[in-house]
Amino acid sequence: MIWIYRNTPRxxxxxxxxxxxxxxxxxxxxxxxxxxxxxxxxxxxPQFLAREVSRGSSAxxxxxxxxxxxxxxxxxxxxxxxxxxxxxxxAMLAEKILGGVIRASDPKSVxxxxxxxxxxxxxxxxxxxxxxxxxxxxxxTERTCVSLSAQAALALVNIAPDEPxxxxxxxxxxxxxxxxxxxxxxxxxxxxxxMLGMSRKNRDILNLNLEFMYKDAFEPWIENCCLVCDLxxxxxxxxxxxxxxxKIFSSWIPHIKSFCIIAPTQILKKLPNSIExxxxxxxxxxxxIILGKTIK
Ligand SMILES: C[S@@+](CC[C@H](N)C(=O)[O-])C[C@H]1O[C@@H](n2cnc3c(N)ncnc32)[C@H](O)[C@@H]1O
Numbered sequence: 207m208i209w210i211y212r213n214t215p216r217x218x219x220x221x222x223x224x225x226x227x228x229x230x231x232x233x234x235x236x237x238x239x240x241x242x243x244x245x246x247x248x249x250x251x252p253q254f255l256a257r258e259v260s261r262g263s264s265a266x267x268x269x270x271x272x273x274x275x276x277x278x279x280x281x282x283x284x285x286x287x288x289x290x291x292x293x294x295x296x297a298m299l300a301e302k303i304l305g306g307v308i309r310a311s312d313p314k315s316v317x318x319x320x321x322x323x324x325x326x327x328x329x330x331x332x333x334x335x336x337x338x339x340x341x342x343x344x345x346x347t348e349r350t351c352v353s354l355s356a357q358a359a360l361a362l363v364n365i366a367p368d369e370p371x372x373x374x375x376x377x378x379x380x381x382x383x384x385x386x387x388x389x390x391x392x393x394x395x396x397x398x399x400x401m402l403g404m405s406r407k408n409r410d411i412l413n414l415n416l417e418f419m420y421k422d423a424f425e426p427w428i429e430n431c432c433l434v435c436d437l438x439x440x441x442x443x444x445x446x447x448x449x450x451x452x453k454i455f456s457s458w459i460p461h462i463k464s465f466c467i468i469a470p471t472q473i474l475k476k477l478p479n480s481i482e483x484x485x486x487x488x489x490x491x492x493x494x495i496i497l498g499k500t501i502k
Pocket of ligand 1: 350352353354374375376377378379380381395396397398401421422423424436437438439
């Protein structure tokens with residue numbers, strides 16, 4: 207069994223949980239999820255992964271039950287209130303129970319002990335991945351105050367129903383670039399030259415091969431894709447905030463097969479009946495992520 211410990215999602219708890227569930231994991235507590243397998247490389251919110259080897263009703267029992275050979279030297283860690291850290295207490299206990307050579311720096315393996323539910327204690331091997339899609343996406347430099355975070359963009363693509371992916375309001379390109387890093391067929395456009403300049407610069411930083419087109423989102427230009435889009439909302443004080451996003455979404459409905467959009471929550475009451483909503487996920491700033499498919 208694989209255990210996943212997620213980062214503090216800071217307001218993105220629902221999106222983070224939705225991403226983990228879409229990957230086939232089960233949530234046990236705020237931080238912990240488990241499943242049969244998991245790809246750390248492509249996901250947005252996990253901090254680390256541990257392959258369970260043993261369990262018990264205390265940390266000591268979990269370590270006594272640890273029956274696998276441990277590549278030595280190894281490091282002992284625990285997950286405490288402040289997160290993951292090395293543990294001298296566990297290291298001394300491990301040396302007594304499991305033998306081998308304990309070393310904090312440059313170990314061959316890392317054993318972690320934690321309790322996901324404050325009842326059961328788990329001991330297992332930690333697996334980490336540095337060259338993740340998230341770390342790559344974080345290297346981009348062009349951002350605006352409405353750019354999605356790298357984590358949110360990646361999670362959005364991970365929960366999207368299918369591909370190819372089209373983002374006709376791509377801004378700085380976070381969604382299409384996340385999709386490209388995940389190996390999905392992707393299309394992107396915007397009607398603002400400044401945004402297009404920024405998205406192209408971000409693309410070049412990531413060394414990806416994607417055309418960012420100048421197009422008006424009110425004129426759909428490709429068929430049979432999954433619309434994955436952080437729709438623009440009209441933020442004027444004297445206008446109704448839902449109109450612009452609903453109008454752009456409505457113009458795409460006849461041309462797409464599915465969608466995963468970020469839109470003002472109010473539009474949920476006004477959605478046309480030519481679509482089937484399969485999931486909604488609360489997002490920031492009174493917005494909701496709406497997933498579903500079109501009814502042909
Ligand atoms: C909320 S921002 C998208 C932010 C983007 N997801 C990012 O991470 O940078 C909305 C984008 O929609 C674009 N936009 C607004 N009206 C548009 C239209 N009619 N056609 C195409 N793009 C439009 C804006 O230029 C802006 O880049």
